[in-house]
Amino acid sequence: MDTLIDKVAVITGGNSGIGLASAKLFAREGASVIITGRRAEVVDAAVAQIGPRAVGLVGDVADLSHHDAVAELVRSRFGGLDIYMANAGVNTITRSPDVSEAEYDAQFAINTRAVFFGVQKMQPLLRDGGSVILTSSIASDKALDGHAVYAGSKAALGGFARGWALEFKTRGIRVNILSPGPTDTAILDKLGVPPSEREAFETAVAAGIPLGRLGRLGRPDELAQAALFLASDASSFITGVNLKVDGGMTLL
Template sequence: MKNTLEGKVAVVTGGASGIGLAIAKTFTENGASVIITDLQQENLDKAVAVIGKDGIGIVANVSKLKDMEAVYQQVMAKFGKLDTVVANAGLGDHGPLGTITEEQYDRTFNTNVKGVLFTVQPAVPLMKPGGTIIIIGSTGSVNPPRGMSIYGGSKAAVRNFIRSWVQDTKGTGIRFNVLSPGAIDTESLRNALEKAHGRDQVEAGVKSMGADTPAGRIGTTDEIGQVALFLASEASSFITGVEIFADGGLTAI
């Protein structure tokens, strides 16, 4: 699928690390110019060094509409068009029922739900037929583990966004899809395992998480990047309004 995004312009939020960075790198490797957003310029600079000459980093908070409007203004000023948006920025703040605080709820929904809305809404008027919007969801939208109700709820909310948005934008030729990873081998996952169980138990923890899937392992960020590439390309031209689970078969059992 080389050069399937040749000449395209894409915005990837939360693109300085993990899945977002892998998607941005996959896009540039296949011909796109990519603008990534994140909260810290230092992290963006490091990510752009990885992405290469076709990457640009812009500091923005996805939960702030004015921030995202400013991002798109810069994109249009430089490139004159916008072909793909990946709403990847997100976070998890967990706790079982009875312990959830107002701060946890606000932080999660501001980023994972309001942030998706404010990433997508100002982008749509700038896009032409054939444009693609990909929202990064989670298996937590259908199967949240214990203690992850606010995270799972936030991901279920953006799935319902898509159900409505494909109707709101009927006739525009813009496609909307949700890409929901399962457990993915990222630095943040390994840091969480180290914090919970100690550094010497990280590899065992990664292996244990994968053992519950039909694939027998967790996924890689590059694998999620390839699914995003498919959804952003003409290869998926008749796919819209769906949630694709890239989870090693976890949600199938």
């Protein structure tokens, strides 16, 4: 359990879902982990779950000053950084004719702008040979109803990753994308599916996933294992790729 021994990782949105599962796994593998989130009580609860290797910082990635605070914490407490996982994101499912300016701006502020400026702030702190992981979505490649704005905000990450993979190559810093398919996280509760219909909803979604034939969605721990691969030396010769962890959904 020492894949990330003595490494330092930052995971934005590390207080829930895929981010929390990744933070737990990284800590078990020996890393010191800084997680960020918007609600203090949720961040504190996540830190307690992750254990003594975790540090929490409350803030909103859409506020660019938050990235300065993260950088200062990394600099003062650890002196440098090995893994940056830009994971915080938001998805509001609305068909294009009904999208408001506020909804559009919120998704791009969190899913796109925050990723760019987060990496900009962390890059000087990243040690040579480090890893940057951008959490995207299969929606960036697969058309999904009501996802046009979300898909656009996530598609930009592909351009970021390819550009940064070349910009950072002389330092051996790898930049890759992790694209989840439908995953059983708290975000499903925000879609407005009544508890009484949750099982039927998941079964219907799983029917469109080749590996969902058993009637389930992806699990956060499965995404965390993929993130660990991208964070560790196991992917030492991989950069600029989009790793889709979707049970084959984009094949259909």
